[in-house]
Amino acid sequence: MEYIFLRFSSVTYAHMAQTLLERHGLWSYMMRIPKKAADEGCGYVVKIRRRDREAALDLMYSARIRVKQVHDSF
Amino acid sequence: MIYFDNAATTFPKPAQVVRRVTQTLENYSANPGRSGHRLAMEASEAVFDCRSRAAAMFGLDDPSRVIFTSNATQALNLAIRGYAGAGDRIVTSSMEHNSVARPCFEHSKRGGFWDTAEVCIDSDDRTVAAFERLIRDDTRLVIATHVSNVFGNVLPVERIAAVCRKKGVLFMLDASQSAGSIDIDMKKNGIDILCAPGHKGLYGPQGTGLLIINTEKLPRPIISGGTGSGSADLAQPDFLPDRLESGTLNVAGIAGLAAGIGFISGFGNGEVMRHELALSYEMKRALSDIAGVRLYDVKTAVTGLFSFNIEGVDCERTAQELNAAGVAVRAGLHCSPLAHRTMGTLKTGTVRVSPGVFNTMQEAERLCTAVKRIAENTGGRPRVY
Numbered sequence: 001m002e003y004i005f006l007r008f009s010s011v012t013y014a015h016m017a018q019t020l021l022e023r024h025g026l027w028s029y030m031m032r033i034p035k036k037a038a039d040e041g042c043g044y045v046v047k048i049r050r051r052d053r054e055a056a057l058d059l060m061y062s063a064r065i066r067v068k069q070v071h072d073s074f
Numbered sequence: 075m076i077y078f079d080n081a082a083t084t085f086p087k088p089a090q091v092v093r094r095v096t097q098t099l100e101n102y103s104a105n106p107g108r109s110g111h112r113l114a115m116e117a118s119e120a121v122f123d124c125r126s127r128a129a130a131m132f133g134l135d136d137p138s139r140v141i142f143t144s145n146a147t148q149a150l151n152l153a154i155r156g157y158a159g160a161g162d163r164i165v166t167s168s169m170e171h172n173s174v175a176r177p178c179f180e181h182s183k184r185g186g187f188w189d190t191a192e193v194c195i196d197s198d199d200r201t202v203a204a205f206e207r208l209i210r211d212d213t214r215l216v217i218a219t220h221v222s223n224v225f226g227n228v229l230p231v232e233r234i235a236a237v238c239r240k241k242g243v244l245f246m247l248d249a250s251q252s253a254g255s256i257d258i259d260m261k262k263n264g265i266d267i268l269c270a271p272g273h274k275g276l277y278g279p280q281g282t283g284l285l286i287i288n289t290e291k292l293p294r295p296i297i298s299g300g301t302g303s304g305s306a307d308l309a310q311p312d313f314l315p316d317r318l319e320s321g322t323l324n325v326a327g328i329a330g331l332a333a334g335i336g337f338i339s340g341f342g343n344g345e346v347m348r349h350e351l352a353l354s355y356e357m358k359r360a361l362s363d364i365a366g367v368r369l370y371d372v373k374t375a376v377t378g379l380f381s382f383n384i385e386g387v388d389c390e391r392t393a394q395e396l397n398a399a400g401v402a403v404r405a406g407l408h409c410s411p412l413a414h415r416t417m418g419t420l421k422t423g424t425v426r427v428s429p430g431v432f433n434t435m436q437e438a439e440r441l442c443t444a445v446k447r448i449a450e451n452t453g454g455r456p457r458v459y
Contacts, residue, residue: 011107011303012107012137012315013138015119016137016138030115032109040304040305042305043303043304044107
């Protein structure tokens with residue numbers, strides 16, 4: 001699969017993540033988490049290219065934006 | 075109508091604020107953070123945009139620290155009730171608005187303690203010392219208004235914050251009369267919690283307010299409910315802003331507030347304050363020449379808003395006559411009996427004049443002319459104070 005999904009606690013964190021990725025030139029797309037993966041209830045994920053995974057996670061770590069889970073697919 | 079009641083709410087609102095509210099209502103007034111369709115995502119982006127602008131305006135880089143409320147009073151209540159429990163002590167200044175004083179009074183009735191530090195209008199040193207004396211081991215929260223909503227005096231909040239930092243106590247700033255006109259950097263100024271209305275100096279619509287938290291200590295939620303996050307868990311989320319932001323947000327108002335913050339940020343550093351001070355300086359100069367007018371001036375730093383009375387004339391009557399002359403001001407106690415008690419005007423109240431960015435020098439002159447006419451018609455006589 002070409003894409004992976006970063007899951008965040010709330011829509012605000014998803015926006016913060018997307019803003020950060022955009023600022024660093026990384027493509028992303030925000031969407032609702034599919035119900036089958038939403039074990040904690042409603043939430044949002046940010047879809048990114050698989051090849052950007054490490055860069056994206058480094059960015060989140062340095063900005064202290066907690067990624068709750070990385071989904072390979074839904 | 076000449077509007078000099080900007081301390082109550084700014085008017086008129088900038089055209090871009092009106093446009094943004096209308097556009098939001100017409101185009102994407104969906105529920106942010108709840109659904110995944112395009113309209114909900116656009117609404118969510120609008121809310122996040124405002125969150126980011128508000129965080130940046132007050133020196134923070136984390137938008138999640140910004141909680142939207144419906145006004146400053148709600149923000150203050152969320153923080154006061156959320157941080158202080160039974161047995162905890164709160165220290166405030168002696169010039170607080172009822173939006174602080176009443177929750178603190180209720181706190182004192184629920185097994186808490188509330189002390190007020192006397193503000194000295196002649197000496198910041200004495201004001202800071204009054205706070206320092208009152209902070210004890212059981213003090214949970216210190217609250218100070220940045221600017222008195224009646225007399226316009228600026229409290230030495232950076233110094234009070236430094237005392238709180240030294241003593242390990244949370245410092246909360248009521249920026250109701252300063253947000254938008256005085257530069258505030260929460261990190262540099264040592265402010266842990268900031269409460270501000272969106273509809274005053276930030277020129278947003280009514281029904282908007284901000285609670286901004288710059289500490290890892292989070293308050294208990296006073297309101298709980300749907301947040302669009304962690305929905306399977308009955309416990310309120312433990313992260314911001316969701317912990318303190320349940321229920322559908324005022325999207326159109328928040329979008330308008332973003333435009334208001336954009337509007338006010340477009341002015342140069344200190345430009346808004348210089349404009350308001352220039353207007354008030356001219357008004358105070360002209361009013362001080364009118365027989366029977368008493369100005370309530372202070373020796374510490376001030377903003378553009380100020381209070382006066384005409385000798386022998388009830389303050390509400392002065393305001394009514396100004397209204398008849400086409401000038402809008404506010405009279406009475408301004409929901410701040412503590413401030414009036416501090417200044418000795420609790421019995422009489424005052425007439426408050428509060429300029430904003432849209433006021434002009436011609437309008438200031440017209441206010442003074444109208445006051446002069448009232449004073450002359452009501453037999454005001456010269457008096458030295």
